[in-house]
Amino acid sequence: MLQFILRRLLMLIPVIIGLTIIMFAIARLLPGDPVGLAAGPNATQAEIAALAAEYGLDQPIWVQYWHYVTGLLHGDLGTSLLTRRPVATDIAAYLPATLELVLAAMAIAIVIGIPLGLVTAVWRNKWPDYLSQIAAIGAISMPRFFLGLLLQLCFAMWLMWLPLGGRLPIIVIPPPTITGFLTIDSLLAGEWSTFTLALRHLALPAIAMSLSPLATIMRMMRSSTIEVMQQDYVMTARALGLAPRLIITKYVARNAVSATLTVIGLYFGWLLGGTVLVETVFDWPGLGLYATKAIVSQDMMPVIGVALVIGLMFVIANLIIDVLYGIINPKVRYS
């Protein structure tokens, strides 16, 4: 097992090299004038050249790439033209917000989606099943940013039950940073009022993010449950006279979940890169919003950094899922 994990971790190195090469090619080979944009509309030719020299953007692309990769070894992701801060510092500040959002959304999706999939499979071809199938396709088809706007309009503007956006009101002092998750940090600091505030800010964006993974997990769970229910050992259990409830919860559910896990892993990575729109709607200070601001001003270092970080987390999430897969289903345990 340990060897398997180590081997997979070693495979991250070519992934990092490949990702940086692709992103560098996009950043440098496509038209666009990031330095001119960063220098401002009134900058003279000399000022632009000075800025380019300061950030090393006047050198040939392979020299720039070499500097970038050697910097990576020291945890240096370059400097943002826009914020004039190291990209690594920026990402460290914004990543926890995105992670908190994605984990909350995945938690909602898993907690509701898995039981729902199980139940609809048992009720296969009856009207609750049909209804939930339509609802699932509807949920997948709903644009996340439109859903976010609707939630905002309903619960924040009309009913005023929940805040409009952000992670905390500006006047509230955030708890000391330990994990970077405001909900967990405020709990660790024992600040109950901050915890409820953070949770209330998290609610709407997390719901907006969770709907489509919820539907996908439900559909996946439904079809894998149906498949498992047709297996011989389920038939045997039924023939032996075991209670249907026991068969479902003890034998079917466990085997059906392991197939659903792969989808969960893929979705996690996908959500990490898909927070952009929801973060824009709810003004959630995460990686997506950071990347968007950088992209609009063609500030490529943050974009490369964000793509690299999300890509790595995607690979790591799939590694974790593979390990979990072996724990749940001993048949596929790796040597």
Place this chain on the structure above:
Amino acid sequence: MTDTLSTDALTPPKYDKLRRAFFRFRQSKLSLLGGVLVALVLFFTAFGTVLAPYPEHIAGGVDTANRFIAPTWAHPFGTNELGQDVLSLVMAGTTVSVLAGFGVVMIGSIIGTIVGAVAGFAGGWVDEVLMRLTDLTLTIPGLILAMAIAAALGPGFGNMVIAISLSWWPGYARLVRGEVLAAREEVYVTAARAIGATPQRILFRHILPNTVSPIIVKMSLDMGFAILTVAGLGFIGIGVRPPTPEWGTLLSISRSYMPDYWWTAMAPGMAMFVAVFGFNLLGDGLRDVLDPKARR
């Protein structure tokens, strides 16, 4: 009587299969609903600009005397901050969104099919290199990649379609490679090789035609998400620029006028939902018909 008999006997098996597929498709009410919705969307794609009640607003005309009128019979979805009829803008926006989505899926599937077919057919180091490239592109978050390319290329319809397509092909590459690998071992390929067909001929005349149906299924399932991605780029402000009406851009503008003028957001949002819903239902139905392995 004799007529029906003779036509039945003459119907080639291919059409028979098609008829059976159509029968199965009709059996599912959801697929039919999807078909109807998609037909409606395609209708507006073709005629939305012509049929719009206020064509002058689509071209960028404003009517400042009638700003922010709540939904009435004259303006079923109200008017926006420039006094433009929201319904007209959304009807015209169908063209941009659907054509862009279609362009993305077409370009993405063509690139992906070429990469996947070459990788699966050639094998060896070619396969290794192409598939590693595919995996790498898959790990880069698609929306961020598309945004970065679109921003670098500059605004415009074509640039936006190219940008999204470049993040769209890996799924097709993997799909086609798998299909080609499976087909390569089939007897008809061995037979073709035995009679001396060139590798190109085997790939394009024998293998690829047999991988068409999963590609079509994926394309129809992808149409909805491509439309969503196009709208997403518009929402952020990259892509098509006003006054060209585009659903995502319209929604993004209406955000500034919430909650007082909420109706400006409803029509573009609902249009997106209906279009994507229709394509997803249709795609699901097509998959059940064309891809029996996935049928449950």
